[in-house]
Amino acid sequence: MSESLKKLYNHLILDRQKDLSNFEKNENAQITLEAYNPVCGDQFKLYLDFDNNTISKASYYGYGCSLSRASTSLLVELLPGKSGKEVLECIQSYYRQLEDDKEDRSELIKALSMAKEFPGRKQCVVLSWDTVKHFIQNKRA
Amino acid sequence: MLDIDNIRRQFPIFSTTTKTPLVYLDNAATTQKPLVVLERLQRFYSYENANIHRGIYQLADDATRHFEKARSRVAQFINAKYPDEVVFCSGTTEAINMVAQGLRKYLSSDHQLVVTAMEHHANFVPWQTVCNQTGARLRVIAVKPDGTLDRDQLDAAIRQKPAVLALTHISNTLGTINPVHEIVALAKEHGVITVVDAAQSIAYDHLDVKDLDCDFLAFSGHKAFGPMGIGVLYGKEEQLARLEPYQQGGSMIIKVSEESTTFKPPPHGLEAGTPPVAEAVALGTALDFISGIGLSKIKVHNHSILLYAKEKLSSLQGVQQIGPENETSSIVSFLMKDIHPHDVATILGESGVAVRAGHHCAQPLMQALNIHGTVRASFTIYNNREDVDQLIDALKTVEKVML
Numbered sequence: 265m266s267e268s269l270k271k272l273y274n275h276l277i278l279d280r281q282k283d284l285s286n287f288e289k290n291e292n293a294q295i296t297l298e299a300y301n302p303v304c305g306d307q308f309k310l311y312l313d314f315d316n317n318t319i320s321k322a323s324y325y326g327y328g329c330s331l332s333r334a335s336t337s338l339l340v341e342l343l344p345g346k347s348g349k350e351v352l353e354c355i356q357s358y359y360r361q362l363e364d365d366k367e368d369r370s371e372l373i374k375a376l377s378m379a380k381e382f383p384g385r386k387q388c389v390v391l392s393w394d395t396v397k398h399f400i401q402n403k404r405a
Numbered sequence: 406m407l408d409i410d411n412i413r414r415q416f417p418i419f420s421t422t423t424k425t426p427l428v429y430l431d432n433a434a435t436t437q438k439p440l441v442v443l444e445r446l447q448r449f450y451s452y453e454n455a456n457i458h459r460g461i462y463q464l465a466d467d468a469t470r471h472f473e474k475a476r477s478r479v480a481q482f483i484n485a486k487y488p489d490e491v492v493f494c495s496g497t498t499e500a501i502n503m504v505a506q507g508l509r510k511y512l513s514s515d516h517q518l519v520v521t522a523m524e525h526h527a528n529f530v531p532w533q534t535v536c537n538q539t540g541a542r543l544r545v546i547a548v549k550p551d552g553t554l555d556r557d558q559l560d561a562a563i564r565q566k567p568a569v570l571a572l573t574h575i576s577n578t579l580g581t582i583n584p585v586h587e588i589v590a591l592a593k594e595h596g597v598i599t600v601v602d603a604a605q606s607i608a609y610d611h612l613d614v615k616d617l618d619c620d621f622l623a624f625s626g627h628k629a630f631g632p633m634g635i636g637v638l639y640g641k642e643e644q645l646a647r648l649e650p651y652q653q654g655g656s657m658i659i660k661v662s663e664e665s666t667t668f669k670p671p672p673h674g675l676e677a678g679t680p681p682v683a684e685a686v687a688l689g690t691a692l693d694f695i696s697g698i699g700l701s702k703i704k705v706h707n708h709s710i711l712l713y714a715k716e717k718l719s720s721l722q723g724v725q726q727i728g729p730e731n732e733t734s735s736i737v738s739f740l741m742k743d744i745h746p747h748d749v750a751t752i753l754g755e756s757g758v759a760v761r762a763g764h765h766c767a768q769p770l771m772q773a774l775n776i777h778g779t780v781r782a783s784f785t786i787y788n789n790r791e792d793v794d795q796l797i798d799a800l801k802t803v804e805k806v807m808l
């Protein structure tokens with residue numbers, strides 16, 4: 265098995281994709297977003313509740329590969345407690361960490377950053393993040 | 406017996422010295438190109454290049470002759486009655502759009518069009534679109550859980566005399582071979598216009614449009630060892646003549662004035678603009694390549710590789726094959742435990758094994774089978790048992806990595 269494959273399918277990603285915390289439907293959420301990648305059919309519902317301008321609760325449900333599941337799980341874990349502005353900062357920081365190996369970053373993000381080395385997989389680790397980013401940007405505009 | 410090693414040597418892509426040798430199992434998406442086809446392309450552009458149907462000089466005249474000879478070659482390959490029943494276009498997708506838009510003026514809310522849930526988007530979306538444009542209704546015939554068509558539903562739909570039946574010969578996702586002869590015969594009895602998507606059949610089995618008796622048939626050159634960017638719409642002479650040209654411009658006209666234009670008859674009236682001449686000529690060479698080996702022999706070889714692959718796959722624990730058990734072309738679709746097809750394909754790719762994963766441009770079929778996607782391996786003449794063995798080895802790695 266190649267070194268890069270080992271780095272990508274790191275146990276942190278595999279554990280994370282099996283982790284069911286925040287993996288739940290929330291039909292009553294104030295905001296339901298859909299993260300959809302037509303190329304592979306990955307499709308998540310992202311459920312967000314707000315308290316004033318701050319996200320109070322976030323969960324997700326749907327179907328995706330190990331990378332899109334793990335990255336979505338990380339996203340919804342980070343969202344609660346953040347204002348729109350903070351969410352955008354958090355997403356920008358995640359994108360920087362995916363690109364730049366000099367950034368101080370967690371082992372999980374290190375593993376997710378390997379996606380760009382594999383044909384056609386870069387999209388998997390930003391799918392849900394892009395969806396939330398576009399939503400917040402539109403909301404603020 | 407075919408000498409597969411010798412055939413394989415005719416494909417430069419397998420001789421490149423990359424770090425891992427290529428195990429190419431994505432032939433349903435596109436086939437690799439033999440040297441003769443590549444050389445034909447280069448020869449045209451090097452020594453024969455001129456625009457066709459317009460130059461009054463030798464080079465242009467020769468280019469036109471090469472192009473028209475390719476048309477005759479295609480006609481002969483599919484046993485069309487006349488070369489002029491062959492329209493060159495960019496591929497299956499354009500061919501089907503040409504028919505759907507070409508029939509548009511005859512359609513209204515009084516009409517029904519029939520397709521199946523197993524179609525590639527190329528034989529689905531153009532019909533959906535023309536229905537939206539004209540008010541005609543689109544009827545989608547169900548696929549049974551085993552990956553075959555619901556014949557009762559289809560036959561009943563045909564008896565209601567829809568305007569058009571558009572049907573794939575072979576499913577690009579599952580390899581299901583539809584009994585197109587029977588179905589077209591029934592459709593003819595009821596006066597239905599039949600459009601057959603032969604994208605997956607052209608390099609798999611003998612196509613004889615006279616015998617099949619369909620009104621239209623479409624395929625792409627690139628799935629038959631030919632170049633990308635060239636494809637064919639076959640149509641019966643009188644059916645092609647009914648089509649409204651869906652593109653207008655140069656080459657396809659007889660007379661243009663400020664007020665009006667008269668179009669050439671088919672096929673030229675349906676070939677607006679400069680066509681991919683070199684690609685058409687090289688498609689002729691690709692068909693010669695196929696005939697040189699013999700389609701019957703190719704079919705036997707492909708089938709033996711498929712059976713070997715199916716047997717090896719069923720010996721792997723947790724692998725579930727999707728689609729009919731018998732009557733399939735050289736395509737096998739499968740799932741591995743609950744591992745996402747793209748994770749499987751990435752890990753296979755690292756081992757140099759190229760497969761397709763996802764919905765295979767057949768989302769209605771995925772919905773019908775209630776799955777999100779599959780991993781698909783598809784075989785052709787240059788694949789051997791070692792390719793299958795490498796696939797199986799790589800699948801064992803997938804298990805190690807993911808579980």
Ligand SMILES: Cc1ncc(COP(=O)(O)O)c(C=O)c1O
Pocket residue numbers: 433434495496497498499525527528573575576577602604605625766
């Ligand atoms: C059954 C079928 N129909 C249509 C197409 C579309 O062919 P093209 O993209 O060459 O137009 C394909 C190609 O994947 C196919 O397999």
